Amino acid sequence: MSDLVILKSNRYGINLLLDANASFLSIQEAVIEKFQESEKFFKNAKVGISFEGRTLSHEEERSLIEAIHEHSSVEILCIIDQDFKSEESTRQRVESTLATLSQVQPAEGQVDYGDYYKGTLRSGQSIVSEGNLIIVGDVNPGAHVSAAGNIIILGALKGNVQAGNTGDDSCFVFALQMNPIQIQIGTYIAKSPDREKGKRRIRRSGKDNLIEVQIAFVKNDAIYIEPVSKSILKNI
Amino acid sequence: MGEVIVITSGKGGVGKTTTTANVGTGLAQLDKKVVMIDTDIGLRNLDVVMGLENRIVYNLVDVIEEKCRLKQALIHDKKYPELYLLPSAQTRDKDSVSPEQMVALINQLREEFDYILLDCPAGIEQGFKNAIAGADRALVVTTPEVSAVRDADRIIGLLEANEIKQIDLLVNRLRMDMVKRGDMMNVDDVTDILAVNLIGAVPDDEHVVISTNNGEPLAGNNTLAGQAYSNICKRILGEEVPFLDLDEVKGVFGKLKELFKKN
Numbered sequence: 104m105s106d107l108v109i110l111k112s113n114r115y116g117i118n119l120l121l122d123a124n125a126s127f128l129s130i131q132e133a134v135i136e137k138f139q140e141s142e143k144f145f146k147n148a149k150v151g152i153s154f155e156g157r158t159l160s161h162e163e164e165r166s167l168i169e170a171i172h173e174h175s176s177v178e179i180l181c182i183i184d185q186d187f188k189s190e191e192s193t194r195q196r197v198e199s200t201l202a203t204l205s206q207v208q209p210a211e212g213q214v215d216y217g218d219y220y221k222g223t224l225r226s227g228q229s230i231v232s233e234g235n236l237i238i239v240g241d242v243n244p245g246a247h248v249s250a251a252g253n254i255i256i257l258g259a260l261k262g263n264v265q266a267g268n269t270g271d272d273s274c275f276v277f278a279l280q281m282n283p284i285q286i287q288i289g290t291y292i293a294k295s296p297d298r299e300k301g302k303r304r305i306r307r308s309g310k311d312n313l314i315e316v317q318i319a320f321v322k323n324d325a326i327y328i329e330p331v332s333k334s335i336l337k338n339i
Numbered sequence: 340m341g342e343v344i345v346i347t348s349g350k351g352g353v354g355k356t357t358t359t360a361n362v363g364t365g366l367a368q369l370d371k372k373v374v375m376i377d378t379d380i381g382l383r384n385l386d387v388v389m390g391l392e393n394r395i396v397y398n399l400v401d402v403i404e405e406k407c408r409l410k411q412a413l414i415h416d417k418k419y420p421e422l423y424l425l426p427s428a429q430t431r432d433k434d435s436v437s438p439e440q441m442v443a444l445i446n447q448l449r450e451e452f453d454y455i456l457l458d459c460p461a462g463i464e465q466g467f468k469n470a471i472a473g474a475d476r477a478l479v480v481t482t483p484e485v486s487a488v489r490d491a492d493r494i495i496g497l498l499e500a501n502e503i504k505q506i507d508l509l510v511n512r513l514r515m516d517m518v519k520r521g522d523m524m525n526v527d528d529v530t531d532i533l534a535v536n537l538i539g540a541v542p543d544d545e546h547v548v549i550s551t552n553n554g555e556p557l558a559g560n561n562t563l564a565g566q567a568y569s570n571i572c573k574r575i576l577g578e579e580v581p582f583l584d585l586d587e588v589k590g591v592f593g594k595l596k597e598l599f600k601k602n
Contacts, residue, residue: 223534225492225499227493227497228496243532
């Protein structure tokens with residue numbers, strides 16, 4: 104039985120030499136047995152795996168890996184093609200997989216830190232952040248806020264704002280009261296609507312009970328400002 | 340030790356000088372020893388509003404350049420013995436004075452006066468920097484217009500950056516009829532944007548123009564604007580004074596109109 108599977112390993116990978124003629128089920132059992140035997144040796148290892156001696160379908164590969172996960176503490180990071188089974192190439196593959204795994208938290212290209220400012224930003228004042236930006240307070244007309252990432256304003260936005268100033272169109276601007284003079288997201292720019300003739304914009308009637316939290320983002324080559332809802336937040 | 344208040348606005352023509360004259364007069368009426376300094380070098384007019392133009396011999400720049408003693412340049416008010424004016428120079432410009440020199444001058448005056456009022460020029464350049472250099476607190480004057488409010492916002496930002504802790508807001512030239520029609524911001528709209536303490540609102544009153552032309556500040560008299568300025572002075576001293584109802588119904592016709600509205 105133990106001849107069905109021969110297990111070889113180096114620092115980064117495990118090579119399984121599988122019997123070509125036995126049934127898949129018996130091979131699977133043999134693999135589980137092998138890993139249970141060497142449980143202590145492999146303890147919590149993060150490795151790549153390669154299969155040899157037998158052509159496996161994707162389903163079979165997957166069920167083998169699941170079986171290994173279930174019956175041992177070995178973590179299989181990736182499957183290595185048989186053509187690249189030298190230790191060096193295995194190492195490279197495993198390390199690059201590890202590196203991408205550690206970057207999962209912020210999605211690719213997204214900045215993962217933020218700056219924080221509390222207070223009213225007044226006309227002539229500006230804040231530039233290389234990350235995300237959180238402002239607790241109002242951004243008054245004439246003030247300028249710019250960030251490489253997203254901008255979150257817990258207050259009224261009445262000035263100019265630029266999210267994704269390095270050209271990232273996927274950024275968003277969030278404000279408790281959205282009334283910017285100009286809004287820029289990545290490569291897109293939008294301005295506030297011109298004052299309509301005869302329409303008085305001087306006083307905002309009932310402003311106190313009409314606070315609507317809004318979010319601005321790029322969709323279909325245009326900047327949209329919409330009330331915040333769960334479905335919008337999910338898609339951002 | 341006296342308190343130094345700078346009266347500023349950013350935008351021109353909103354009533355800084357009128358406010359300085361009236362606040363100075365109002366504080367003098369409350370038995371405080373007050374000196375008003377016109378820091379608008381080259382465009383002086385506080386002396387005109389106070390009606391003291393003809394008494395100027397020496398001015399602020401003369402004092403700074405030590406051409407005269409400080410006492411010689413101080414002008415006594417006509418009515419109030421405890422009210423003084425230090426006029427600015429008309430033939431010089433803002434660069435004649437540096438912020439350090441202003442601070443030194445103000446510290447000299449601090450010992451003798453209860454209140455030192457600095458009438459700041461419009462703009463945010465040298466003149467503004469001179470005026471705010473020695474100030475303890477600021478009175479920001481604005482009118483209920485978007486342009487004036489925008490400038491006031493900028494000024495408040497600069498004052499905060501210069502670590503002037505106490506900033507009060509005066510809304511000038513309020514027209515209640517326009518506010519009612521929805522054509523003008525009301526006081527709440529302004530304070531909502533500027534987010535600083537409101538010290539008072541002054542109605543747009545033709546008596547203000549008349550008093551300016553006569554060179555007699557109206558603080559304390561029975562006009563609505565005069566009352567408003569008096570109340571502002573009391574609030575500067577720290578008193579709690581309720582805000583005036585600026586929406587005064589005028590005459591029999593106005594009262595009739597009000598009756599009809601109610602029905």
